[in-house]
């Protein structure tokens with residue numbers, strides 16, 4: 001149950017939920033979904049973690065409830081756009097399908113209330129590009145498409161052999177020194193791609209690192225994840241974008257509610273003193 005009246009926004013972006021994986025913070029996501037009313041809900045990939053399910057089946061009730069909550073929103077006039085990622089790449093076979101208010105797209109361009117065009121894609125397409133970024137810089141932009149399809153093949157292979165579920169996180173954690181430059185390269189690759197597509201910005205997920213920043217005149221947005229950071233991105237009715245750190249926000253709200261009686265008592269004390 002929401003603690004306050006619902007937050008009314010124009011759009012919500014979430015990704016990297018990893019339903020079917022033990023690390024998914026489904027209860028917190030449910031709390032978030034119940035607290036928000038939105039015209040558009042963008043699911044930016046890795047919503048269901050088929051890699052993890054195949055390795056060790058896990059599906060508690062709360063994971064079903066997340067799907068029911070999303071479908072419930074679609075039933076009540078929220079347009080839901082699902083852009084699959086690498087852990088739910090099976091859903092890429094359904095690209096182009098429309099199920100009432102739920103549509104599945106490979107990528108999607110959304111226009112904000114203030115006219116910004118945002119390209120929405122998961123971002124795993126850039127794993128190979130980032131790892132070979134130095135080579136790519138020499139080859140030029142024509143190599144993008146080939147590398148994109150190559151990465152798709154690599155991912156299909158990895159999936160086929162149940163390889164390294166947590167490959168990216170492992171990559172980041174075991175190579176801490178390289179982690180910062182990896183994230184930087186990923187962000188730059190996506191911003192450059194967005195520029196070539198002629199849009200104002202990009203919204204992605206995949207690296208579980210929430211961020212909104214300007215990269216050479218292109219807006220780079222990553223809506224984070226619901227395994228570690230519990231983050232989402234909002235578009236407010238005026239088109240303004242905001243990153244939401246849900247657990248941090250809830251902690252603040254709890255603190256405010258806890259402090260409330262104290263504030264009342266202090267006022268009463270003052271009133272009594274004034275009266276005396």
Ligand SMILES: [Mn+2]
Nearest residue numbers: 046085086206
């Ligand atoms: Mn991913």
